[in-house]
Amino acid sequence: MNVLAQVSEATGVPADLLGGYPAVLEAADATGRLPARDAIDELRASGASAAERGVPMRALVDACLLTAELTLTSAGAPALGALRRAVAAYAEGYEGAQHKALREQEAARRSFVDDLLQGRADRLAERAEQFGLRLAEPYVVAVARDAKAVVDGDPLVRRVEQALVTRFGSHNILVAARDGLLVCVAPGALTAATGEFTHHVRSALAADWRVGVGRPHRGPGGVVTSYREAADAIRLGDALGLRPQVLKAADLLVFPVLLRDREAIEDLVGTVLDPLARARGGPGPLLETLEAVFASQGNQTAAARRLGISPRAVTYRLERIRRLTGFSPDDPTQRFTLETAVLGARLIGWPPETS
Template identity: 90%
Template sequence: MNVLAQVSEATGVPADLLGGYPAVLAAASATGRLPARDTIEELRARGASAAERGVPMRALVDACLLTAELTLRSADTSTLGALRRAVAAYAEGYEGAQHRALREEEAARHAFIDDLLQGRAERLAERAEHFGLRLAEAYVVAVARDTKPIADGDPLIRRIEQALIARFGSHNILIAARDGLLVCVAPGALTAATGEFAHHVRAALASEWRVGIGRPHRGPGGVVTSYREAGDAIRLGDRLGLRPQVLKAADLLVFPVLLRDREAIEDLITTVLDPLAQARGGPEPLLETLEAVFAAQGNQTAAARRLGISPRAVTYRLERVRRLTGFSPDDPTQRFTLETAVIGARLIGWPSRDEG
């Protein structure tokens, strides 16, 4: 049995990956010369081939050393130098192939995420399986916003993804950066995943973070829908000044309903709230007071604490609202009308800064 066959049998490394290597060692031992550049390039290429074929680096190094042991009867300085250069070439080629594979995988992942969140369906289900997603199932999307955009390559992406996989033992969770947001795509059946995502966001991001969570939907288009719902939840929270930092689209369904009939909501605002523009200081303090009272379920003392004013000031402002508009927050029917008008005002940005 020749040297390469012995090494291959002992280490499991295919003999063709070592072809030419024994000759390199023998030539160095006989002449004292180190391997030429073209020989090093050939060994580097074989190292890359080993990586592409899934041969472990430890096995490859072991094969190189065993080949040297079987080939050389004595190890002089030149031979050891050739051995060192040959092993370095194998390792360099191997690592280069691994790095290229990682870059290609990351590029494929980035392209897949872009296509997934934009609904481009070219081989999407097939590609999704490569990343552990089965799009026939329902998926839910959560997005997190920080004070500054979150970019590809942020260590936070990998850290949170590893934490979720460790917690749930599942690889069909995807964490990525998209449009400056941190995005989490998780199976709808894994109901705790979005809560765990929000937990890690809370621990990692600045105090002004906010998380939006879409509803579960099936299919590639379902992921897009849930992603848009999650982003809309954050935008609604900002527009309405909502205090919770984690907002679920399912809890905010009434607001898109209001926006669908813009003409009706503008008519409601004009009828109910326009008289507040006559108040000294403009309508904003009265709108803020109404919002605080509604949020406190009508408790004026709690509303005063939220606003940082006295309960008497809250009572005075509510009386001003009643006198100017004819609507009282104490009357159940009128309260509903007032609250809907105030929500609509925040949704469409009434009053504008120019008007205020």
């Protein structure tokens, strides 16, 4: 049995991966010269092939050492130098192939996330299975926003995903960066996933973080819808000045309904709130008072605490609003009209900023 056959049988490393290696050792042992560049390149290519064929690095190194043991007649410095360089070349090729595979996988992942969240359906269900997603069931998308945009390669993406995978398994969760947001896609039945996602966001991001959570929807198009709902929840929270840092699309359904008929909202805001523009100091303080009263469920004392003014000042402002607009938050019907108008004003940016 020749050397390569012996080594292959003993280590499990295919003989063809070691084809040029004994000759390198014998030449170095005979001439005292280190391997030439072309010999090193051949070994590096064999190392890459070993990685691609799933040969463990430990087995490859063992095969290199055993080949040297069976091939060399002496353990002189040139032969040992050749051994060292040969093993280094194998390792370099092996690691290069590993890094290339990781880069290709990451590129495939980015492409899949882009297609998934944009609704491009090119073999989407088939590709989703590679990442553990079964798009026939409902999925929920949560997104997190920070002052600093989250981008591909951000360690935060991998850290949050690893934490979620550790708890829920690798075939349930997808975490990625998209449009400056940290995105989490999870099965709708896995209700704890968005809470866990929020927990890690709270721990990792700055104080001004905010999370939006879409509703569960089925299929590739459902993921897109849930993603848009989650991102829109954050935008609505900013536009309306909402205090909660976690906003659920299911709790904000009235606002997309309002925005579908912008003309009607503009008419409502103009009819109900335009008279406030005649108030001394402008409409701003009166709008803030209405918002505080509505947020406090009509409790004027609580509203005063929110605003940092006296309850008497709140009472005065509400009376001023009643006189200017003809609407009072104390009347149930008028309260609804006022509150809808105030929300609409925030949504359309009324009153417009003056330069």
